Amino acid sequence: MLYGIAAAATALLLSALLTGVLRTPALRLGITDRRRRRPLPLSGGTAVAPATLLVAAGCVALLGLAADLRRLRWWVAPAGTAVAAGFVVPYEETGVAAGAVAVVWIAVATTAFRGLDHADGLAGTVGAVGAFGVAACATAELMEGLAALLGVLAAALIGFLLHNWFPAQAGLGAAGALFTGFLLAASAVFVRAGQGTGAGAAVLYALTAVACADAVLVVLGRRLDRRGVTRGRPDHLGHRLRRLGLVPRAVPVLLGAASAAGALVAVCVHTGRLSPGAAWWVAAGAAVLVLMLVRRPVTPVFPPRQRVASASPQVSGRLRVRSG
Template identity: 30%
Template sequence: MNVLFSFIAAFCMGLAIFPFVIKWIKGSNLMDLPGGRKIHKEAIPSMGGLGILTAFSLSIVFGLSQIPSNRYQYLLISLGILFLIGFLDDWKGLSAFHKLIGQLVAFGLVVVLGEVRLVSFYGFLGVGELPLWISYSLSVFLFVGLTNAYNLVDGLDGLAGTLGLISCSFLGTWFLFTNHVIEGTICFIMTGSLLSFLVYNWHPARIFMGDTGSLPVGFFIAAFLLLFVQFNGKLPDYSPYKFHAPITTGLMLMVVCCYDTLRVIVRRLKRGKSPFSPDKSHVHHFLMRMGYRHDQVTLLLGGIKCVLIILALFLRGGQDILLLPGFTLLIVALGSMLNAITLKKVRIKVRNSPRVLAKSPFTVQKIHKEYKEEVRDDPSFEV
């Protein structure tokens, strides 16, 4: 009952808070302006993380009388650090170096003092418990990768919120079924906060998440993924809730973010560009080029993630040594098929466009600009 109360409290608080957050952001002129690689057409308030983290924090205070372990105190402190980094980046802009330094402080705090880390490979590749220095290093690396992967997928109305909602719901349910009530409650508090955000972020969005939200929420999911792997490893083999491929299952909870990030980095490196250079080559950009709306892309990617999680659930008796390469091949095959379909549809759309000479100069410029946006992210486009 306390879990349900906490979830409802977070959702209701978020619903009440967001109108004030939107009004304050508009009054402060902290708007996300269109143009460049932005795909929205008008100025929209950013910093939706203000509402998410406020609803989450208040619900933690009301829903949990105390956090019974230093682990979660440090986790919440690190969450606050990531929120501050995101807020400053949305407000004034931070260099990538300063953002990374701030993130490393937060991640080091929760890994070393909070003991939220990958402690073992649980037999994967024949490796069991990890030496302390490898555990610390690998855990910080995972936090950096997973947090920023989630941050990069925040480019479409409702997408980051929906993907985060799915992960937190699964984790919260699993923690409750395995009698980790505190962890389950915290996850459902975040679920309620994200659900209230989606009410205002669903297409057409009235507010964006921004780094203020994507950095702390991505960190939150990464932290509870590592806790899931830890606690899962302590379950007896006969437990119906044990995943014998915890690493694969954990990655499925971040599958869209991880695939999109790796795909973009590889594409940029192949073209001789910096892997950190911004462009419009993310998976959601490709799906938008196929003619889908924001909400349709969000539902499609969220649906794919749910299917993969359900598949991992049914195959929970399998081992990482088999499931990890199997799921990797499946995801790469799905991505390749998506690329082929997208390129075909874009070529058809460009080929069927009215001839340039039949257009006014203004329209010619507009078509030329749109075509350049279509082809600049993939040199294989041909008319």
């Protein structure tokens, strides 16, 4: 209850502040209600959406920080993300049933994105590409405030990559990964709310295809090996690609390119330039990648003697085996 009161109060203050700040630009750009005698700036929507998303995403980031500081049970982060998602889904546009599905999807997509934080530069690269993709969709819907917010997120992730590129000097952590994944997933739901279900599902999947492929690969691989799904192992996309002989810097480049292809398909479907069926090509590519890698060995790429020297940033960057 205290969480809800604090979140609501913060959203109220932030929304009021953003509405006032955005009023003048709206007047200058002519974004007004022309049905009235005096110009009424239509800045409320571009204030409410970012305020809602930022407050909810901030709470998710705090949950991630708690996971960074101490080991939480595996279900805590997805459950907390689902609670936060329940506050941001626009039920008046989606309806209750579709809104409930959107809540589950946000929680799943956010958890899947967290799993990408297992290789230097990977989560930051995929997150920045995804932010640009969702921002393009928001721009097409004239959601300038949301597009600007996502542009800021993309810029922040690019700045972070200066320290996270191999060999990494800093990691995203659960706080950053959950925040980024939640903001991307919730923003995508905002952009697609009230539009076609089939096209919406295609857009949402294409925007998160890499994270979804990683999650499916992990779950399928662990089930085939008869291991617990929630027990971390070096069996994510980046780990298995390294076993194929890829150098550390090639992993985020390759998967970032795959994410860009999915984002391009998502934008084209959202704007009507492609049919929703185009997402099946993205799904087919992801399926091929998963089937190709699911039986690859998941033992560490380097022998144990090298892994002992993890105090060196160059070695630790090569050998990150964190998995969600």
